[in-house]
Amino acid sequence: MADTLVAGTIDARMLIGGEWSAASNGALIETLNPATGAVLGTIPDATRSDVDRAVAAAHAAAGAWRRLAPVARAEMVNRLAAAVEARSEEFAALDSAENGSLLTEMRRDIAAGVSALRYFAGLALQVRGETLPGPTGEITYTTRVPFGVVGRIVPFNHPFMFAASKIAAPLVAGNTVVLKPSEFTSLSALLLADVANDILPVGVFNVVTGAGPESGDALVSHPNVHRIAFTGSVATGLAIQRRAAERMVKTVSLELGGKNPLVVFPDADLDTVVDAAVRGMNFTWQGQSCGSLSRNLVHASIYDEFVDRLAERVSALRPGLPDDPASQTGAIVNDRQLAKVLDYVRIGQEEGARLMTGGTRVVDGVLADGLFVRPAVFADVAIDSRLAQEEIFGPVLSVTRFSDEHDAIRMANATQFGLTASVFTQDLGIAHRFAESVDAGYVWVNEVSRHLPGAPYGGVKNSGIGREEDLGELLSYTQTKSIHITYAHGSLR
Numbered sequence: 001m002a003d004t005l006v007a008g009t010i011d012a013r014m015l016i017g018g019e020w021s022a023a024s025n026g027a028l029i030e031t032l033n034p035a036t037g038a039v040l041g042t043i044p045d046a047t048r049s050d051v052d053r054a055v056a057a058a059h060a061a062a063g064a065w066r067r068l069a070p071v072a073r074a075e076m077v078n079r080l081a082a083a084v085e086a087r088s089e090e091f092a093a094l095d096s097a098e099n100g101s102l103l104t105e106m107r108r109d110i111a112a113g114v115s116a117l118r119y120f121a122g123l124a125l126q127v128r129g130e131t132l133p134g135p136t137g138e139i140t141y142t143t144r145v146p147f148g149v150v151g152r153i154v155p156f157n158h159p160f161m162f163a164a165s166k167i168a169a170p171l172v173a174g175n176t177v178v179l180k181p182s183e184f185t186s187l188s189a190l191l192l193a194d195v196a197n198d199i200l201p202v203g204v205f206n207v208v209t210g211a212g213p214e215s216g217d218a219l220v221s222h223p224n225v226h227r228i229a230f231t232g233s234v235a236t237g238l239a240i241q242r243r244a245a246e247r248m249v250k251t252v253s254l255e256l257g258g259k260n261p262l263v264v265f266p267d268a269d270l271d272t273v274v275d276a277a278v279r280g281m282n283f284t285w286q287g288q289s290c291g292s293l294s295r296n297l298v299h300a301s302i303y304d305e306f307v308d309r310l311a312e313r314v315s316a317l318r319p320g321l322p323d324d325p326a327s328q329t330g331a332i333v334n335d336r337q338l339a340k341v342l343d344y345v346r347i348g349q350e351e352g353a354r355l356m357t358g359g360t361r362v363v364d365g366v367l368a369d370g371l372f373v374r375p376a377v378f379a380d381v382a383i384d385s386r387l388a389q390e391e392i393f394g395p396v397l398s399v400t401r402f403s404d405e406h407d408a409i410r411m412a413n414a415t416q417f418g419l420t421a422s423v424f425t426q427d428l429g430i431a432h433r434f435a436e437s438v439d440a441g442y443v444w445v446n447e448v449s450r451h452l453p454g455a456p457y458g459g460v461k462n463s464g465i466g467r468e469e470d471l472g473e474l475l476s477y478t479q480t481k482s483i484h485i486t487y488a489h490g491s492l493r
Contacts, residue, residue: 010041012186014050014209015193017057018202024049029183029211034100035322035331037369043186046210051178051218054206058149058176059224061203066146066174074124076199077172081117083195084110084164094187095159096322100331100371101285103323106160113164116469119453120168123474127173137488144478146174147227147251151219153240154189155232156182156333157288157393162231163189166468167205173477175227176204180219183211184334220244227477231255231290234391234416234462253466253476255290255458257391258419261412262293262448263402263434266301268424272446274309277397280422280448283317283329283375287395288337290463291420293448295381295388296399297411303401307379310399311356319362319372332371332394341373341394348387353378353398383411391417405430413439418460422448441467 010031013020027045032038044050065073084091088110095106129142150170154162159181167177181189186209193207208215220228220243228250230240237254244250262280264273280293287294298306320327332338338361345359359376373395381388381398388398402408412421412434421440425431435443441459444450451457456467466476 009039010187012041012043012190012209014044014046014054015190015197015205015207016050016054017060017206018197021050021053023047023210029209031098031184031187032334033097034333035097035367035370035372040097040187043183043190043209045183046208046215048214048218050210051208051215051222054178054208055149055219055222055224057203058178058206061201062146062148062176065176065201065204066148068174070124070127070172070174073172073174074121077117077121077168079199080196081114081121083199084117084192085114087191087195088114091160091188091191094191095185096330098185098187099156099159100322100333101157101288102327102330104325105284109158109161113161115453116161116165117168120172120474123471124172126471127474127478129480138484138486140482140484142480142482144173144475145481146170146478148175149225150175150177150227150229150477151180151222151225152177153180153216153219153228153230153232154182156185157285159185160188160192163192166229166231169468169474170227170229170477171200171204173474175477176206178206178208178219178225180208180210180216183209217243221246223248226250228252229466233257237464251476253468254464255466255468256419256462256464257393257417258290258292258459258463259295259389259391259415259417260291260293260420260422260440261295261297261438262422263408263412263424264296264298264302264306265408265423265425265427265430266299267426270302270306270309273424274306274313276422276424276448277310278313278317281375281395281397282449283314283395286329286332286373287375287397288333288393290391290393291442291449293420293422294392294397296397297402297408298399299408300401300403303399307356307377307399310397311377311379314375314377314397315357317375319367319374321366321370329375329395330372332373335371337394338371338373341392341396344387344390344392344394344396345376348378348381348385348396348398351382351385351387353381353385353387359396383414389415405433409434409437413437416462419458419463420444
């Protein structure tokens with residue numbers, strides 16, 4: 001399986017119960033390179049019965065995996081991390097080819113995924129209970145038990161990083177996993193399955209691939225999947241919540257979209273903050289990130305200079321092939337997403353915002369067959385406009401002026417989202433008041449985009465529910481059980 005994944009045209013299969021499987025009806029999905037338009041190969045388009053088989057395999061393996069000592073589970077996850085690390089260049093090349101993002105960025109993603117596997121393996125012995133005080137002859141204690149089968153659905157923007165990092169906590173906690181990657185970027189998840197198949201017991205980790213609602217719906221609604229975790233759009237997250245609750249109670253966590261503010265006060269160093277605004281927008285993976293700081297709110301006294309400097313910096317970014325070290329931004333993941341980005345450029349202009357740079361498709365030379373767009377900066381964006389309210393998930397950055405601190409916080413909170421936020425100021429009072437008042441699950445002060453190990457990550461409002469990347473994520477894949485024992489007079493009752 002590994003050879004077919006990394007050599008020539010890829011004819012991939014799903015991993016179900018330790019065996020490589022085609023879709024039960026033989027249906028296939030072509031996977032494309034968005035930078036060149038070339039067909040990379042095919043993946044199965046899973047049916048409901050395929051998902052049923054994957055859940056059955058995970059369910060059959062759950063008992064033995066749960067009974068395994070936590071340190072033994074952690075040791076296997078650490079072995080998986082080492083095996084992936086040894087093949088990190090293969091994973092990075094697959095992600096870059098299928099996702100369109102820069103190879104340099106995908107290498108960082110592989111390292112981040114490996115780090116997450118090791119981080120959660122290191123927390124294995126922290127899944128513990130408590131002993132409650134009581135009268136002589138009685139004891140009450142709690143223990144944490146896994147759910148059983150976990151359904152994990154991940155998006156296209158960080159294919160391997162999400163596939164690896166988002167299975168780490170459920171596996172270490174004693175659950176088995178059925179992973180569904182995006183149909184646009186499934187190859188690195190399947191290579192991960194190939195590596196894991198030599199390390200994890202049969203059925204502990206399964207990967208199903210598929211487009212459309214059938215495979216995802218089958219996983220979310222399956223009666224033997226009691227824990228669902230999803231990363232992706234608000235619309236899909238809401239649909240998952242509704243579907244998961246139709247027949248039974250399930251535990252659902254969601255990491256959804258963002259329309260995140262970067263707020264600039266007049267005492268900020270403009271060189272520093274312009275650089276931060278470019279980094280915070282994640283142009284190196286085409287702005288395709290839920291955490292991108294896509295709304296810059298800038299004090300009126302420095303607004304014009306900031307806009308000019310920002311537009312100059314962004315206009316100098318060089319779109320290029322993902323494996324070219326000189327490239328500074330890559331390809332949009334698919335035709336649909338490219339059309340969405342270009343449509344929002346049109347919407348911004350129709351709404352009266354001022355397009356400072358970019359927003360056009362790149363069709364020159366070796367980029368002619370790819371899905372490239374020049375990063376766009378809009379100035380004078382109204383806070384209630386679609387450009388300021390709706391997640392684009394592309395390289396479109398909006399800038400709006402504010403007059404004072406109250407105005408800045410009001411504007412920062414004026415969306416349905418609340419994932420990340422950033423503020424640049426040398427005033428400690430402003431920094432603390434903003435951090436306390438902004439509707440966001442993760443706030444940076446004089447910084448952007450950094451995720452520190454152990455710091456909970458997640459959103460408020462329509463940006464999601466639950467937190468990840470910390471001990472809380474690990475514990476969220478367990479349920480607390482209380483046990484009371486009476487042992488007075490030498491007998492158990």
